[in-house]
Amino acid sequence: MTLKSLLLGAAASTVLSPMAMAERGSDGHVGIIYWQAPSSLNPYLSGGTKEIEAASLMLEPLIRFDPTGKLVPFLAEEVPTVENGGVSADLTSLTYTLKEGLLWSDGTPLTTADVAFTAEYCMHPEGGCAQSHKYDSVKEIEVVDDRTVVVHFKEPQPYPYSTFVGNQAPIIQKAQFAECLGARAPECTDANFGPIGTGPFVVTDFRPNDVIQLEANPNYRDPDKPAFATMTFKGGGDATAAGRAVLETGEFDYAWNLQLAPDVLANMEAGGKGKLVSAFGTLVERIEMNMTDPSPDLSREIRATREAPHPILTDLAVRKALSMAIDRDLLVEIGYGQAGRPTCNLVPGPEVYASDNTDCLTQDVEGAKALLEEAGWVDSDGDGVRDKDGKKLSLLFQTSTNAVRQDFQALIKQWWSDIGVETELRNIDASIFFGGDAGSDDTFQKFYADVEMYANNFDGTDPQAYLARYRCGTEPSPSSQWQGTNINRFCDPEYDAMIDELAKTADLDKRSELAKKMNDVLTKDTYTVVPLVDRGRVSAHSLSLGGVALNTWDSEIWNAADWFRIK
Amino acid sequence: MLTFTIRRLVLSIPTLLFISLVIFLLLNLAPGDPMANVPITVPDEVKQRMREALGLGESVYVRFYKWMVQFFWIEPQVLIDHYFGTTFSEGKLRVISWQTRSPVMDIVVQRLPQTLWVVGMSYVVGVLIALPIGIISAYRQYSVFDQVGTFISMLGFSVPTFFTGVLLIVIFSVKLGWFPSIYDTTLVVNSWETFLAQLRQMVMPVFVLALYNASQISRFMRASMLDNLNQDYVRTARAKGLSEKVVVLVHVLRNSMIPVVTVIALGVPQVFGGAIITEQVFKVNGIGQLLITSLQANDLPMVQTLTFIFALLIVLFNLIADVLYGVLDPRIRYD
Numbered sequence: 001m002t003l004k005s006l007l008l009g010a011a012a013s014t015v016l017s018p019m020a021m022a023e024r025g026s027d028g029h030v031g032i033i034y035w036q037a038p039s040s041l042n043p044y045l046s047g048g049t050k051e052i053e054a055a056s057l058m059l060e061p062l063i064r065f066d067p068t069g070k071l072v073p074f075l076a077e078e079v080p081t082v083e084n085g086g087v088s089a090d091l092t093s094l095t096y097t098l099k100e101g102l103l104w105s106d107g108t109p110l111t112t113a114d115v116a117f118t119a120e121y122c123m124h125p126e127g128g129c130a131q132s133h134k135y136d137s138v139k140e141i142e143v144v145d146d147r148t149v150v151v152h153f154k155e156p157q158p159y160p161y162s163t164f165v166g167n168q169a170p171i172i173q174k175a176q177f178a179e180c181l182g183a184r185a186p187e188c189t190d191a192n193f194g195p196i197g198t199g200p201f202v203v204t205d206f207r208p209n210d211v212i213q214l215e216a217n218p219n220y221r222d223p224d225k226p227a228f229a230t231m232t233f234k235g236g237g238d239a240t241a242a243g244r245a246v247l248e249t250g251e252f253d254y255a256w257n258l259q260l261a262p263d264v265l266a267n268m269e270a271g272g273k274g275k276l277v278s279a280f281g282t283l284v285e286r287i288e289m290n291m292t293d294p295s296p297d298l299s300r301e302i303r304a305t306r307e308a309p310h311p312i313l314t315d316l317a318v319r320k321a322l323s324m325a326i327d328r329d330l331l332v333e334i335g336y337g338q339a340g341r342p343t344c345n346l347v348p349g350p351e352v353y354a355s356d357n358t359d360c361l362t363q364d365v366e367g368a369k370a371l372l373e374e375a376g377w378v379d380s381d382g383d384g385v386r387d388k389d390g391k392k393l394s395l396l397f398q399t400s401t402n403a404v405r406q407d408f409q410a411l412i413k414q415w416w417s418d419i420g421v422e423t424e425l426r427n428i429d430a431s432i433f434f435g436g437d438a439g440s441d442d443t444f445q446k447f448y449a450d451v452e453m454y455a456n457n458f459d460g461t462d463p464q465a466y467l468a469r470y471r472c473g474t475e476p477s478p479s480s481q482w483q484g485t486n487i488n489r490f491c492d493p494e495y496d497a498m499i500d501e502l503a504k505t506a507d508l509d510k511r512s513e514l515a516k517k518m519n520d521v522l523t524k525d526t527y528t529v530v531p532l533v534d535r536g537r538v539s540a541h542s543l544s545l546g547g548v549a550l551n552t553w554d555s556e557i558w559n560a561a562d563w564f565r566i567k
Numbered sequence: 568m569l570t571f572t573i574r575r576l577v578l579s580i581p582t583l584l585f586i587s588l589v590i591f592l593l594l595n596l597a598p599g600d601p602m603a604n605v606p607i608t609v610p611d612e613v614k615q616r617m618r619e620a621l622g623l624g625e626s627v628y629v630r631f632y633k634w635m636v637q638f639f640w641i642e643p644q645v646l647i648d649h650y651f652g653t654t655f656s657e658g659k660l661r662v663i664s665w666q667t668r669s670p671v672m673d674i675v676v677q678r679l680p681q682t683l684w685v686v687g688m689s690y691v692v693g694v695l696i697a698l699p700i701g702i703i704s705a706y707r708q709y710s711v712f713d714q715v716g717t718f719i720s721m722l723g724f725s726v727p728t729f730f731t732g733v734l735l736i737v738i739f740s741v742k743l744g745w746f747p748s749i750y751d752t753t754l755v756v757n758s759w760e761t762f763l764a765q766l767r768q769m770v771m772p773v774f775v776l777a778l779y780n781a782s783q784i785s786r787f788m789r790a791s792m793l794d795n796l797n798q799d800y801v802r803t804a805r806a807k808g809l810s811e812k813v814v815v816l817v818h819v820l821r822n823s824m825i826p827v828v829t830v831i832a833l834g835v836p837q838v839f840g841g842a843i844i845t846e847q848v849f850k851v852n853g854i855g856q857l858l859i860t861s862l863q864a865n866d867l868p869m870v871q872t873l874t875f876i877f878a879l880l881i882v883l884f885n886l887i888a889d890v891l892y893g894v895l896d897p898r899i900r901y902d
Contacts, residue, residue: 048605133609209856485610
């Protein structure tokens, strides 16, 4: 930045500040409580949500998502598109122009060298970068001048917004992290615990898994923000305690992700110190059907692989009947309250991608029974369980250990027994179930069960990679060390063709049409995935905290700079 | 006595090495994955690269050897450097936590003050309450005092801290607003006000833990006193014409302390271990909370180091208890 622009900026801020509503730091202190404590402030080393969100107070991406899922420029001047020339016509490059006069919190200017360095840091093969999938498509980062940077892709990207976009891929300072590349990344404790950023706050003290103390960034680009001079970001405890601290005792101003029973939350809100806010993203609690036979009688090489098709669940009528028997409204009421809504879609949002598929919303026990009768599943021996060709309609239903999930399991077991399906329930500790340890038989990837329930979502607003998870050949199997995304072992060449087509389509209308079609293939056409609940996010803030805009597409506290104290 | 102490100290070395091996193997055999908390939107290949960056690709014995070198050789050097300003440990790799990617011992040192303040204070308070209650309860067996004391200690012993803790929060934080429900670990005591604030935030966790500790120790004290009160030497002392005060507080108490000292001494390592549940309830974020979050995150280096430190303290305080027997009872000699 030149002296001239500095002086101009200073002059402008003196003129403008009396007009502004609040001055920087005029509203004192604000407290945030996350019941999961961040263990680091480097989002590239820890992929956890808690670390990414805490870091979003300091580190910012070039562009990010607003609460409606729309991209908004942060450090970049505007969102590059094909129309404004930011995205090349052949979709292989993306040009960002940085805002003028950006400063790091230590007062040095932010340049495109920092942007290029961020990519180098995360793309280093030995760094173990948790966000490297955001940089996978990058061929080269070309620095044109101090404010212009071009991202060249390996191949055309119909949806190019992943590198430097959103809370997972913020810009870090080259000067601070230059010595921390690759295997040396963990050695830079000071940098990982107090990254210099461009965001509204600066770390003054970081205690891993406990508390972060922050103060307003003196060099933040909006001279009137943030309104708060200091911030405490406390972690630890449980969701109940966090809710209590905001809604009942008023010790904190903002509590993150209150996954609590609806009646517990309602009681807390009656405390009168704060209020609940909720928003929906793409997180869907679903039942996944196993298309392969998980029977322990099979040899290890073919158990739960495509060589052994499932004896019962390959029958579409069975899968459809299982879905029809479920009362999704009741599940929402019991498990999530205002933080959930029934859904039949794998991609429930953003609106442009959400299919109008609602046929599963009404429970139809009689219809399910009729469907099974018709398909030849009858209770021939009178034990209450249907059978056909000597195969009993008996399923093993697994999920992770979690109070709501166990309630759901019990309810679903009841509904399924109403239609003559016997269910054995199983729950596995979340760290093992989601752990991905190829040696364990209890992971969700290995899927040694007939059906399983969990929740998944996708980053950002574009479902392309998410829908591509169901490609034939990407299923976990012994040859892939049980890694893979196609958990159901779903295999349909037509679907794979649609994946390829989506990867080539840039036009938004066509993309949306295709994505909806793919969603319908997986859900209402084949019942491979049986969505149950579109899970929203419920957080709470004190009545005196203003400016909160809950965002499920990006960091929840993405706009902490705009927060203020209601007087 | 000195040779006994030295012999025991030397013997404890193979014991501790064996313990560290057992802990390491148990932790490695247990199922779990440090990447389990990474969102499932992160691709598996990325998780695999992250695991390799943590050193998980290496074989078990290489990792055990590395941990041994880091813990027994490099960490002491760091300590020496810290106190004497030397540079022995410069550039050497310390025990690194998988969650935070920072040295494990730095976090332990950061967490100790909270734990020692809250859990240590509750232990001291608990012992100070328990001893007199135990003595009086035994001396006046089946009196009203004894009955009330028994009732309260049974209550303290049987009601879990996650219940008493939350009950206190609901009454004193939510309804009355007297004490904070969340412990501020960053509070620096440097004035009268901050001292009061520290006192206020310590009241509830200390009370919960002290009640539990006091119940336990007072029962031991009472039982041990009762055993001794009916002994012949007590009758002799009384027959000699000694005052009741001398009989009870000198003759009986000293003899009764032997089993109680073991209980108290063996409870001290638990102080350093923190109080997992109480720390979680009041958000004290000390060693107990560190251990439980590390377990949840499968942060093996952290869990390994913490459990080993506990093992070390237990071995050490066992020895201290043995030495204290000799001090309390001159007849006990180990040489």
